[in-house]
Amino acid sequence: MKKELTRQQHLDLYYYMRLNRAVEDTMVKLFRQNKIVGGLYSSLGQEAISVGTASALEKKDWIAPMIRNIGALLVKGVPPRDIFTQHMAKYTSPTLGKDGTSHFGDLEKLHIVSPISMLGDLIPVMTGVAMAGRYLGQKIVAMTWIGDGGSSTGVFHEGLNFAATQKAPFVLILENNGWAYSTPVRRQVPLENLADRAKAYGIASYIVDGNDVADVYSTAKEAVHRARAGEGPILIEAKTFRRMGHAQHDPAEYVPKEMREYWEKRDPILLHEKFLTEAKLLDVKTKKEIETKIEALLSQERDFAENSPMPPPELAEKGVYCSGDDCHKIQPRWERPVAEVTPPKSSIDASWVVEGFGRGKSSGGGTAPIHFGDTAQSEERKEVEEKLARARPVEVVIKDAAAKSAKNAASNGRKAEKARAGKDASATNRKAVANVVGKSVKAGAKVPAKSMARKGRR
């Protein structure tokens, strides 16, 4: 997997991880000098996830970072000064001092949606972004992040389920860092793999080593590609560890020492550096150049932030409402003919098949189509659907499996046994379907080389 990346890609990932850490190190210093107004949240040890996933996106794609995704902001093109000024509540910050931390966005150029502190809310919002992008013909992918803790919220469920019903081009990164503030993941979710939540929504999922940036990047790249191709939302669970407390104020004494030590040895930057050095992709000179570049950049950005003014108090009164076109000219960017939507011509077929839906004992083994609304279907999509329909060997196998089971049951003789076997038969039946569906996926899809990456079930 790592070999599939070019040297430049590897070095870019390395650069952004180093930049991410250096930005946060700088902020820790500022925090200790009392120059940060509110809390300071660290992504120490999680940089590979922010950087690897955001790097998989195209410029036109949309992100909504959470509090520990400074790396994603940097990859998207946010200058470090924006992050410093935000934390220092300066007038020059993107929110002019009205909010802090990573709570800022940019609708026009960088396509970043600002998070709020309530976890999970970004999931339906980014679903809407993805849906609007599809409707406008922009072919974008929307991506956001959530933690192990945030995955327990109601809106996580509402959002991801809605995204799944809409087949929205949406990628959700679930950063499982083991801790929701002081509560270990075991007390939050009785699952070994949080990626299993994807099954409940009928969407594809992956599990990646969140401390292996190349693995994160390659998996995210594939997920983004699949989402863009119309396969619907995809969940990636990135397993990692939160090395600092919930925020700077929290010494995180509840974290076992051995656990911390284990993960310190698996530092994503050190791991990647080791790989790059061994593969002769990074020499001492290049490393030094990267360090010098970051140092110079951050020194300049930090100076800017420190020398920036605080906002004028009266600003607190302003900007609650948009005053109209003079304030914001709201115009969608159409990338398909507007004439196509009235009368409507869908960008994708409006009815799709859910494997096994409507299949009961007496339904003859068919799969019921889910009608989403009947609108004209584009010719291109029709061909794809027909191809898919031809490639689906489900029915034959079910009948074979059912017949075999029924035969076994019949030979048994006793009535009670027969009744029980009837149940077994339907169980076998379901299993057979699952096997076939699983196989047809494996045959068609590329399986990532790294064993940590698990194929989705689609």
Added chain:
Amino acid sequence: MANTSKAPTDGGGNSDGNTKGGGPVTFLEAIKQAMFEEMQRDPAVVVIGEDVGVYGGAFKTSEGLLEKFGWERVIDTPISESAIIGAACGMSYLGLRPICEMQFIDFIVCAFNQLTNFVAKGHYLWNAPAPIVVRGPSGGGVHGGPFHSANPEMYFVHTPGLKVIYPSTPYDAKGLLKAAVRDNNPVLFFEHKYLYRRIKEQLPAEDYTVPIGKAAVRREGKHLTILSYAAMMHNSLEAAEALAKEGIEIEVIDLRTLLPLDEETILKSVKKTNRVLVVHEDTKTGGIAGEIAAILCEKAFGDLDGPVFRVTALDTPVPYSPPLEEHFLPNTQKIVAAAKELARY
């Protein structure tokens, strides 16, 4: 397709076969026309909600839209109010103008966080306008019980960043809904379901909007002012009519928009009548009447000849059984009694 109902005509006429401006239409029909015409005018307008597509909405306000505009613009959702509001907000970031339907406005509180924290604060905090409309049937008097009769407007009037509209006539409903769709801010639009089929009005043939944030003087008078909105507007007019026979001339003002409140029209009327009665179907504590009383104390204390009176629902949930609900709700008799008492000052 399960829904074989007739779509509104291209001219925006209603599905009963009336052409636009051809005859008086109900409140429901006015809502329907507004959505249809806005969707036709601007492909950025989409409708999203539970059962709005195939079924055409629980009250049939989006009937025919799916056939006309397709599933990408008329979006049936799971029972997930937070997802509806959240997705609409995300869509608006790309320049769309979603109209969200809450099947009953009672369910808007299921999306409370999404609305008050995400949608309402976006423009103030990070310069991100969210031009979405959230509309739905509200109010009691139809024996809908405690979860299908609510007037939850004040939760949101307390939220800077939102606009809150609560019209009382088909003309206003259509004009204000159109204005809401074209507004760059999140607008909550309450439709009193008691009015849906009970009143009809002749609407103009041409496109029109009614400005958000402007109250309307429904009846002129000099002895006292009744401030009201939604269904209670009609009871207030009834009371004014009754009292006119006794020589009490009441000025009736329809607030129409609760946030932002039209203080100018209110203060102007108080200067003339010197007495104010606020009537609303919402419960008493924390209702808009309290806020209006405070504004009058601050800005028109010298103009007042008596205390600000209120006629409101009781401070209880909306009860189900007809005698209980009737006791709970304000009505014309209660308004008449309060107005008479106030007129004595």
